Amino acid sequence: ELKVEQNPLFLSMQEGKNYTIYCNYSTTSDRLYWYRQDPGKSLESLFVLLSNGAVKQEGRLMASLDTKARLSTLHITAAVHDLSATYFCAVDTNAGKSTFGDGTTLTVKP
Amino acid sequence: DTGVSQDPRHKITKRGQNVTFRCDPISEHNRLYWYRQTLGQGPEFLTYFQNEAQLEKSRLLSDRFSAERPKGSFSTLEIQRTEQGDSAMYLCASSFEFNRGPYNEQFFGPGTRLTVL
Numbered sequence: 001e002l003k004v005e006q007n008p009l010f011l012s013m014q015e016g017k018n019y020t021i022y023c024n025y026s027t028t029s030d031r032l033y034w035y036r037q038d039p040g041k042s043l044e045s046l047f048v049l050l051s052n053g054a055v056k057q058e059g060r061l062m063a064s065l066d067t068k069a070r071l072s073t074l075h076i077t078a079a080v081h082d083l084s085a086t087y088f089c090a091v092d093t094n095a096g097k098s099t100f101g102d103g104t105t106l107t108v109k110p
Numbered sequence: 111d112t113g114v115s116q117d118p119r120h121k122i123t124k125r126g127q128n129v130t131f132r133c134d135p136i137s138e139h140n141r142l143y144w145y146r147q148t149l150g151q152g153p154e155f156l157t158y159f160q161n162e163a164q165l166e167k168s169r170l171l172s173d174r175f176s177a178e179r180p181k182g183s184f185s186t187l188e189i190q191r192t193e194q195g196d197s198a199m200y201l202c203a204s205s206f207e208f209n210r211g212p213y214n215e216q217f218f219g220p221g222t223r224l225t226v227l
Contacts, residue, residue: 004152033215042201043153043218088152096141096207097166098216100152 002027004091006101013079013108021104023072023089031092032072034063036085037103043088047074079108114219116202122225123192130188131222135204142185143216144177145201146170153201159185160207192226199223 003026013019023032031050035043047056049065049072056063060083062075072089086105090098115134123129135142141160145153156175157167161182171177174192179185189196200223203216 035218042220043203045215045217048215090152096160097143097155097158098153099155102150102152 002029002091002093002099004089004099004101006089006104009102009104011104011106013076013106015080015108015110016078018078019076021074021076021087021089021106023074023101025070025072025091025099027093028067028070029091029093030067032065033090033092033098034061034072034074035088035090037088038085046087076106079106081108081110084108114202114204114217116200116219116222118222119220120223120225122227124227125194126191128188128190129192129224130186131200131202131224132184132186133202133204133219134184135202136217137183139204139206139217140182141205141207142179143203143205144185144187145203147199147201147221148197156187189224192224194226197224197226 005024007022033048034046036046037043047063052067054065060077065072084107086103088100088103090100092098117132143158144156147153155168156171157177159179162179174190177187199221201221202219205216
């Protein structure tokens with residue numbers, strides 16, 4: 001059974017600082033997703049990573065994928081308050097369904 | 111609005127009652143997924159359809175749960191004899207899947223929050 005683990009589960013950062021969220025998964029997969037969820041809201045797709053070595057960047061967020069290590073990272077550069085949210089990684093099996101991690105709740109403080 | 115829509119957005123029911131939720135996917139998407147999310151957890155897969163065919167069901171989906179997508183467009187999720195443990199956010203997502211191409215990005219609806227008293 002595919003397991004997806006994120007760490008840390010809670011992250012409190014100061015504005016302007018950098019940090020990385022890690023996502024490990026237990027079996028081979030060819031697709032990994034990062035989502036953002038604001039309190040009481042649904043999930044917003046951030047990145048789709050399809051191959052080993054894939055790197056995608058949007059604003060202050062950069063995601064990468066290492067399929068050999070079964071590891072994805074979400075790097076936050078110079079955090080701002082608007083980035084406060086819960087971030088989920090999800091891994092897709094060949095069957096198409098996604099298995100999600102438990103999420104990382106990020107709080108950015110001034 | 112051309113995104114995924116769900117109805118109702120909130121449902122409060124008493125234990126033992128039946129409830130039904132509806133999901134309207136993005137019109138050109140052939141896949142439709144149902145997930146359940148409880149507080150502090152990531153979404154858990156329940157079931158998914160490709161067109162009108164239900165291809166997989168999670169063991170989380172007990173006999174009290176049934177989902178349909180009769181014409182390959184909208185889908186319904188019914189929970190019979192609700193229990194307090196069914197209280198959760200029920201999320202629907204849709205995607206376009208073709209020959210395992212790079213298109214299977216899932217777009218999520220706003221969710222239906224179910225509270226069972």
